[in-house]
Amino acid sequence: xxxxxxxxxTTDIGTPDSYVVKGLGDPVELYVRSYxxxxxxxxxxxxxxxDFNQPNLVSILDGSNVFxxxxxxxYDGGGPGWQWWAAVGGSPVGVVDPDTWYKLxxxxxxxxxxxxxxxxxVDPQGEFTGNTYTSLDSLRVGFDGGGSYNxxxxxxxxxxxxxxxxxxxxxxxxxxx
Amino acid sequence: xxxGPFDSDVxxxxxxxxxLGGPTVSSGPVVTASPAWRFDLCEGGASNPTxxxxxxxxxxxxxxxxxxxxxxxxxxVTGKIxxxxxxxxxxxxxxxxxxxxxxxxxxxxxYESGDWVLRFAGILWTVGDEGDVDMGYTSxxxxxxxxxxxxxxxxxxxxxxxKTVTLANNAAAAVKRHIDKTIEFAGPCYxxxxxxxxxxxxxxxxxxxxxxxxxxxxxxxxxxGVVDIIMDPVDRTDxxxxxxxxxxxxxxxxxxxxxxxxxxxxxxxxxWKRDLDMDTLANSITNFSGDKKLTSFVxxxxxxxxxxxxxxxxxxxxxxxxxxxDALTEWELSMRKDPRENIAxxxxxxxxxxxxxxxxxxxxxxxxCSSNAREAVSGQQRIYGITLDVDDEGVERVTxxxxxxxx
Numbered sequence: 287x288x289x290x291x292x293x294x295x296t297t298d299i300g301t302p303d304s305y306v307v308k309g310l311g312d313p314v315e316l317y318v319r320s321y322x323x324x325x326x327x328x329x330x331x332x333x334x335x336x337d338f339n340q341p342n343l344v345s346i347l348d349g350s351n352v353f354x355x356x357x358x359x360x361y362d363g364g365g366p367g368w369q370w371w372a373a374v375g376g377s378p379v380g381v382v383d384p385d386t387w388y389k390l391x392x393x394x395x396x397x398x399x400x401x402x403x404x405x406x407x408v409d410p411q412g413e414f415t416g417n418t419y420t421s422l423d424s425l426r427v428g429f430d431g432g433g434s435y436n437x438x439x440x441x442x443x444x445x446x447x448x449x450x451x452x453x454x455x456x457x458x459x460x461x462x463x
Numbered sequence: 464x465x466x467g468p469f470d471s472d473v474x475x476x477x478x479x480x481x482x483l484g485g486p487t488v489s490s491g492p493v494v495t496a497s498p499a500w501r502f503d504l505c506e507g508g509a510s511n512p513t514x515x516x517x518x519x520x521x522x523x524x525x526x527x528x529x530x531x532x533x534x535x536x537x538x539x540v541t542g543k544i545x546x547x548x549x550x551x552x553x554x555x556x557x558x559x560x561x562x563x564x565x566x567x568x569x570x571x572x573x574y575e576s577g578d579w580v581l582r583f584a585g586i587l588w589t590v591g592d593e594g595d596v597d598m599g600y601t602s603x604x605x606x607x608x609x610x611x612x613x614x615x616x617x618x619x620x621x622x623x624x625x626k627t628v629t630l631a632n633n634a635a636a637a638v639k640r641h642i643d644k645t646i647e648f649a650g651p652c653y654x655x656x657x658x659x660x661x662x663x664x665x666x667x668x669x670x671x672x673x674x675x676x677x678x679x680x681x682x683x684x685x686x687x688g689v690v691d692i693i694m695d696p697v698d699r700t701d702x703x704x705x706x707x708x709x710x711x712x713x714x715x716x717x718x719x720x721x722x723x724x725x726x727x728x729x730x731x732x733x734x735w736k737r738d739l740d741m742d743t744l745a746n747s748i749t750n751f752s753g754d755k756k757l758t759s760f761v762x763x764x765x766x767x768x769x770x771x772x773x774x775x776x777x778x779x780x781x782x783x784x785x786x787x788x789d790a791l792t793e794w795e796l797s798m799r800k801d802p803r804e805n806i807a808x809x810x811x812x813x814x815x816x817x818x819x820x821x822x823x824x825x826x827x828x829x830x831x832c833s834s835n836a837r838e839a840v841s842g843q844q845r846i847y848g849i850t851l852d853v854d855d856e857g858v859e860r861v862t863x864x865x866x867x868x869x870x
Binding site (some may be wrong): 288289290291292293294295296297298302303304305306307308309321323325385387389395397398400408409410411412413424427428429442444445458459460461462463 | 465466467468469470471472473474475476477478479480481482483484485486487488501503517519520522550578579
C-alpha cells in the first residue's frame with residue numbers, strides 16, 4: 287500500500303525553516319518513524335552549507351524547545367550519510383541518494399539514556415549513549431536548520447508515527463494519506 | 464489551522480501528492496512488538512585491543528537462532544543468515560568479510576525493562592556456507608570465551624608447561640590464578656578477572672596435571688561440586704567479552720516462586736522427559752589418593768537397604784590432600800546413592816516464569832508431575848542447562864530445561 291500523500295516543507299528566501307510540530311507529552315521512551323524523500327536540489331542545498339552543517343529532519347525537543355535528538359542527512363567531506371544530532375562530528379553512515387524514499391526509525395529512552403536508529407530497518411551503528419536528555423516533549427518534522435538556511439529546497443515526509451514500540455503509533459499517528 | 468494531525472507548523476508546509484507515488488508499506492504504520500533479542504556483530508581476535516567494537520547488527524536478517532546455556536561449560540549461540548547480505552559479505556577494514564570465524568565476536572542483547580541487556584558475548588567459532596538454486600546461506604556458531612580455554616594450557620606459576628602443574632589451594636582462587644597465568648604467558652583470551660568475584664574460603668582442592676587444557680581442568684574442578692565458574696558477559700570494546708567469577712554454588716533457591724508443573728497445578732509444562740537408570744548407582748564408595756597413602760570411605764545404609772550393597776573404588780591420581788579426597792567422596796556418594804535421574808521440561812510461555820527474568824543456570828526450581836507420569840514427582844531441581852530458541856520476529860522460547868535433583 288503506497289503512502290501517496292506527503293508533507294512538503296519548503297524553505298525560501300525569508301523563510302529559513304519549515305516544519306510541522308506535534309506535542310508528545312514527555313514519555314520515558316519513544317520510537318519515531320518517518321519516511322523521507324530528498325530531491326537532488328535539496329541535497330545540493332545542504333551540501334552547499336558545508337561539512338557538519340546540515341539541518342535536522344526529524345527531531346525531538348524538550349519543553350523549552352531545546353533539541354534533544356534528531357536525524358539528519360550529513361556531509362562530512364564526502365557524500366551524504368545518515369547521522370543523529372548528538373553524534374555530529376562522527377562519521378555518518380550509509381548513503382543518502384536523491385529522489386529516493388527512505389524509512390527512518392529512531393528510539394530514545396531518557397531513563398537509560400540510550401538512542402538507536404534504523405534506516406530501512408537496518409541499524410547501522412548500534413546503541414548510542416553520548417547524549418543526555420531533559421524531556422521528550424515535542425516532535426518536529428521538516429527542514430530545521432536553526433534559522434541558518436535561506437535558500438530554496440523542498441523535502442517530503444510521510445508515514446510519521448510515534449509509538450512505544452518500533453513502528454507503533456500509539457503516541458501519535460501522523461498519517462496524512 | 465494546523466496541518467493534518469499536527470499541532471502547528473512553521474514556514475511553508477503543505478500536504479501534496481507524494482513524489483514517485485510515495486513509499487510502499489505493507490499496511491501503513493505497522494505496530495509490532497519490540498524484538499526480544501538483538502545480535503550485534505563486533506570485532507574479534509583475542510589479541511585485538513578493540514575486540515568487541517560494533518561492526519553491524521545482524522537483525523533483521525538472522526534466522527534459526529538458538530542459545531544453549533550450560534552450567535560450567537561453554538555456552539553457545541547458532542544462527543543462519545543470507546550470505547549475500549551486506550552484514551555478511553561486506554569487507555571490513557581488516558580485509559576479512561564482516562561475518563568471519565575467529566576474528567569476529569557476537570554480542571546478543573535482550574530487551575528488558577526498556578533497555579538492551581547483554582546476555583551473551585562470544586567468539587564466532589564456526590562459520591559455514593551453503594547454497595541452493597535460489598540463494599546462499601551462512602550459518603554460524605559462537606561460543607563464550609570458556610571455549611577459548613580449550614586452546615590454552617594449564618601452566619605453572621613460572622609459565623612452564625613441561626612439568627606437573629598443581630591446581631591447588633582455595634578452589635575459586637585457583638581458577639583466578641590460572642586464568643591470570645594464561646593471560647600473562649600466552650596473551651589475552653577475552654576474559655577479565657579483575658572485576659570478578661572469587662568466593663573466599665572455598666574448599667581447598669589439590670589436583671595435578673600435565674599438558675592439560677585449562678577448560679578441561681576447570682571442568683574437572685567444577686564437576687567435584689565445590690565450585691561453579693561463571694562467565695558474565697560485559698559490554699566492552701577493549702578485547703574483553705566476559706568477566707570470570709567463581710563461587711561455591713551459582714544461582715538461588717527459587718523453588719518457592721518458580722514451578723514447572725506437568726498435569727498438576729498450573730500445568731505450565733507442555734512436554735517433559737524423565738530418565739532413571741542404575742548405571743551409576745553406588746552406595747559404598749572408597750577412593751584412594753594418587754599415591755595410595757590416603758583413603759576415604761563412605762556408604763549410605765538407606766540406599767543399601769533398597770538396592771543392596773553396590774560398590775565402587777577408584778584411585779584419584781590428581782588428589783593429594785585428605786580434605787579434598789573426603790569432599791570428593793562425599794559428593795560422589797550424594798550423586799550416586801540413588802538411581803541417576805535426568806529431567807528435561809518444555810515450559811509453556813504462559814507459565815509466568817521467564818528465563819533471565821525469573822530463573823537461570825544454577826537456580827533451584829520446583830518440578831512437579833502427577834502420577835499419570837508413572838509416579839508422581841515433586842521436588843527441588845537444579846537447572847543445569849537451558850536451550851532457548853529465538854524466532855524470526857525476535858521472540859524467544861525455552862525449548863528445553865535440563866534439571867537434576869538439587870541438594
